[in-house]
Amino acid sequence: xxxxxxxxxxxxxxxxxxxxxxxxxxxxxxxxxxxxxxxxxxxxxxxxxxxxxxxxxxxxxxxxxxxxxxxxxxxxxxxxxxxxxxxxxxxxxxxxxxxxxxxxxxxxxxxxxxxxxxxxxxxxxxxxxxxxxxxxxxxxxxxxxxxxxxxxxxxxxxxx
Amino acid sequence: xxxxxxxxxxxxxxxxxxxxxxxxxxxxxxxxxxxxxxxxxxxxxxxxxxxxxxxxxxxxxxxxxxxxxxxxxxxxxxxxxxxxxxxxxxxxxxxxxxxxxxxxxxxxxxxxxxxxxxxxxxxxxxxxxxxxxxxxxxxxxxxxxxxxxxxxxxxxxxxxxxxxxxxxxxxxxxxxxxxxxxxxxxxxxxxxxxxxxxxxxxxxxxxxxxxxxxxxxxxxxxxxxxxxxxxxxxxxxxxxxxxxxxxxxxxxxxxxxx
Numbered sequence: 001x002x003x004x005x006x007x008x009x010x011x012x013x014x015x016x017x018x019x020x021x022x023x024x025x026x027x028x029x030x031x032x033x034x035x036x037x038x039x040x041x042x043x044x045x046x047x048x049x050x051x052x053x054x055x056x057x058x059x060x061x062x063x064x065x066x067x068x069x070x071x072x073x074x075x076x077x078x079x080x081x082x083x084x085x086x087x088x089x090x091x092x093x094x095x096x097x098x099x100x101x102x103x104x105x106x107x108x109x110x111x112x113x114x115x116x117x118x119x120x121x122x123x124x125x126x127x128x129x130x131x132x133x134x135x136x137x138x139x140x141x142x143x144x145x146x147x148x149x150x151x152x153x154x155x156x157x158x159x160x
Numbered sequence: 161x162x163x164x165x166x167x168x169x170x171x172x173x174x175x176x177x178x179x180x181x182x183x184x185x186x187x188x189x190x191x192x193x194x195x196x197x198x199x200x201x202x203x204x205x206x207x208x209x210x211x212x213x214x215x216x217x218x219x220x221x222x223x224x225x226x227x228x229x230x231x232x233x234x235x236x237x238x239x240x241x242x243x244x245x246x247x248x249x250x251x252x253x254x255x256x257x258x259x260x261x262x263x264x265x266x267x268x269x270x271x272x273x274x275x276x277x278x279x280x281x282x283x284x285x286x287x288x289x290x291x292x293x294x295x296x297x298x299x300x301x302x303x304x305x306x307x308x309x310x311x312x313x314x315x316x317x318x319x320x321x322x323x324x325x326x327x328x329x330x331x332x333x334x335x336x337x338x339x340x341x342x343x344x345x346x347x348x349x350x351x352x353x354x355x356x357x358x359x360x361x362x363x364x365x366x367x368x369x370x371x372x373x374x375x376x377x378x379x380x381x382x383x384x385x386x387x388x389x390x391x392x393x394x395x396x397x398x399x400x401x402x403x404x405x406x407x408x409x410x411x412x413x414x415x416x417x418x
Contacts, residue, residue, distance in 0.1 A: 021265050022183075022190035027337055027398050030267035066179045067186060068266035069300065069307050125269075125315060132268055 005160040009153055010044050010052060014060055022067055031131055034138040035109050036146065037064055038079060042105055043150045045086045046093060048159065057083035061112075070120060078115035082108040098144050106140035177278070180302035184273050187262035255289065255404040256280070261305065263398075268335060270310035272296070274403065277304040282405060285365055289404040293371035293394030294318065294359055298405070310397050311372065312337050320372050321360040322351055328360055331372055331391065337398050340373045342389040347380055349387065357391055367406055 017036040041060050044052040061076030264271035278301045288295040288308045296310040314335040321328045329342040355375040361368025373391035
């Protein structure tokens, strides 16, 4: 049946992580906030590359940009770049064991953040060095639990 | 990312407003559990502590009232002197109170999301005050929300002068919530640790005379042409639920500027 593939699960999982992204945290802790939105998008892109691709990455990135109040499109660009890598290599990444996959995803998140900060610097908005990379270690630790949760959701709702 | 280049365009104004209001709603939703806890806490305060607080506030109120009386006299005197000096009188700025909905998620930026927007008369560039001093200015407007850039943001700068002797400078944000720096101060300048920096009103964006920061360190590199002056913002930038927006347009009080 066409149309019964539960795409709303993808959208709502992204919205929930966006809310987590907006949740209040003390200023010093904010540097360590794991990039759950990006991980969620990358999970769906890995699992359903025919469905979640660079357009989804760009739209999600734009939403995060708007939340952050930063240069609109910077993170969107970063996420598109990282997502292209996933779309080209999803079969290989799926075969990785847990540790390898965590590291790969963390590197991709770091890549997206780097591209974002390049662009921010280019329009004169950046300015606190490489401190934004502090979110990467926790992001790495979050990948496996998040993957299990999203995989559970995907199978429960038979998202295709 | 062509959106990048059109981010200031008039055509996208509507979209920007909607996006800003939506994101403010998201922030408000995300912080609602915390607010609920705070509200319960507030509600469940004991009678004893309420009475104590009441007594304390009453005392504080009395003290402040006393000070205001003196302020009125000083203000009148000041206006007379200004009239003698033939310069524009400094207008007493009226303020509007706004609530802080959230601080934006990006740790590298110092941005507050406020619950007042265009429909309440907020305008871009409007100065933002805390209880102890200048906090920043409005940078983005939504219909009923807005975003304010704090003075400590790495891209913010505010014209200041030393309260003691009127030496002028520009206090730049550093990205640290408790540090502002004043660059390009000549080595012979009379500025010492503990000096208060207030807004100078030059540039016309901020009204003159509001405290901005207190000088905490002065470094003089041997051979360098300028001092680096480090200061700590007066306003409590990372706490507090309410901020004040200066309502009327600042008038430039420096007669030499005309």
